[in-house]
Amino acid sequence: MTARERILDAAEELFAESGFDATPTSRVAERAGVPKGLVHYYFRRKPDLLAALVDRLPDGTVDARRVVVAGDIAASLRGLVAALDARLTSSPLLSHLLWREADTHTAVRDALHARYRAVVDLIREVILAAGGPAVAGKDVDSASALLALAVSYRHSVARHAPEDDRMDQELTFVAAALQ
Numbered sequence: 001m002t003a004r005e006r007i008l009d010a011a012e013e014l015f016a017e018s019g020f021d022a023t024p025t026s027r028v029a030e031r032a033g034v035p036k037g038l039v040h041y042y043f044r045r046k047p048d049l050l051a052a053l054v055d056r057l058p059d060g061t062v063d064a065r066r067v068v069v070a071g072d073i074a075a076s077l078r079g080l081v082a083a084l085d086a087r088l089t090s091s092p093l094l095s096h097l098l099w100r101e102a103d104t105h106t107a108v109r110d111a112l113h114a115r116y117r118a119v120v121d122l123i124r125e126v127i128l129a130a131g132g133p134a135v136a137g138k139d140v141d142s143a144s145a146l147l148a149l150a151v152s153y154r155h156s157v158a159r160h161a162p163e164d165d166r167m168d169q170e171l172t173f174v175a176a177a178l179q
């Protein structure tokens with residue numbers, strides 16, 4: 001593993017534990033086992049380190065063809081949500097950190113908003129592919145935005161709550177409304 005990767009791993013852990021503002025770069029260097037100057041060599045300013053962590057968040061890209069079940073919007077959406085969940089759970093610490101820092105760091109907030117828009121577009125694509133002509137004239141844009149909000153909520157808050165997964169009910173409800 002390169003020194004840069006060790007620095008990013010250390011920053012991810014420390015920022016998640018103590019928060020971005022409360023973690024000095026000297027602690028990041030110590031955890032990574034590198035001199036402090038090397039942290040600043042790779043990341044000129046501390047916010048640059050946070051921006052690099054944002055870039056590490058797994059993207060929300062899913063090949064719609066792999067999840068679409070022709071004629072079954074609900075099953076298609078279940079497959080999509082499962083794929084999105086799998087991508088997110090591959091990096092729970094980073095996800096936690098970024099959701100927490102979104103309130104105070106514009107770069108993080110912008111990245112999460114772009115991620116939300118990508119999920120809206122992906123949901124729309126899956127609904128149109130699964131629903132075919134049956135969804136023509138339906139409000140697919142609103143349905144996509146609504147489900148993307150539910151997915152975003154699930155990824156930011158609900159995964160920390162006791163098991164009360166209503167996602168399946170929400171997917172079924174939206175699919176029925178579009179049929």
